[in-house]
Amino acid sequence: MSDKQPNSNVSVILQNSRLEKIQSLVLEELEAKRDISRDQPFSWSLKHVISCSQICKLLAAARGLDSEIAGIAGAIHDLAIIRTGRFEKHGPVGAPMVAEFLQNYNIEFGNECGNISQEQIDKIVQATQNHTYKTEFTENEFDELIKDADSLDRFLHGKETYDFYYTRSEKALTDIGLRIKDII
Numbered sequence: 001m002s003d004k005q006p007n008s009n010v011s012v013i014l015q016n017s018r019l020e021k022i023q024s025l026v027l028e029e030l031e032a033k034r035d036i037s038r039d040q041p042f043s044w045s046l047k048h049v050i051s052c053s054q055i056c057k058l059l060a061a062a063r064g065l066d067s068e069i070a071g072i073a074g075a076i077h078d079l080a081i082i083r084t085g086r087f088e089k090h091g092p093v094g095a096p097m098v099a100e101f102l103q104n105y106n107i108e109f110g111n112e113c114g115n116i117s118q119e120q121i122d123k124i125v126q127a128t129q130n131h132t133y134k135t136e137f138t139e140n141e142f143d144e145l146i147k148d149a150d151s152l153d154r155f156l157h158g159k160e161t162y163d164f165y166y167t168r169s170e171k172a173l174t175d176i177g178l179r180i181k182d183i184i
């Protein structure tokens with residue numbers, strides 16, 4: 001018998017209570033707006049909130065950025081689509097919504113789950129604002145992370161992938177040690 005049995009005494013829990021709370025709050029908002037007309041299916045938003053958030057965490061770890069803050073941005077960057085159902089200009093439309101959402105989160109849940117600093121809020125709001133512009137490549141690592149993770153999530157869900165989404169998906173996969181051909 002192998003002596004490499006899993007160690008059943010090991011239990012590791014990631015410290016991401018802020019992220020978990022925010023994911024839940026975003027999903028509650030989505031559920032409350034289940035019946036509005038949408039440019040994209042409700043089911044896509046439901047999947048994308050969580051899977052984009054998880055990809056953001058992984059990619060942030062690979063790039064040496066803050067994993068939990070990236071995960072929060074991944075969960076919340078499409079807040080305008082969740083609330084209005086409209087895709088057009090959802091980054092700029094969503095940025096002030098995200099700022100308000102995170103400030104309200106701090107007031108209601110900051111003590112229980114951990115506050116998000118103003119600097120972190122600013123980062124998430126800016127990434128939300130800019131993630132729509134995926135053909136633009138900037139020096140801002142956090143903005144680029146959200147664009148890349150957003151693109152990779154679309155690709156992994158089998159959504160239509162334009163050149164610039166493909167380029168970003170390829171880069172994100174490379175940074176986590178994979179290649180497109182590993183997964184298609």
Ligand SMILES: [Fe+2]
Pocket residue numbers: 048052077078150
């Ligand atoms: Fe997105």
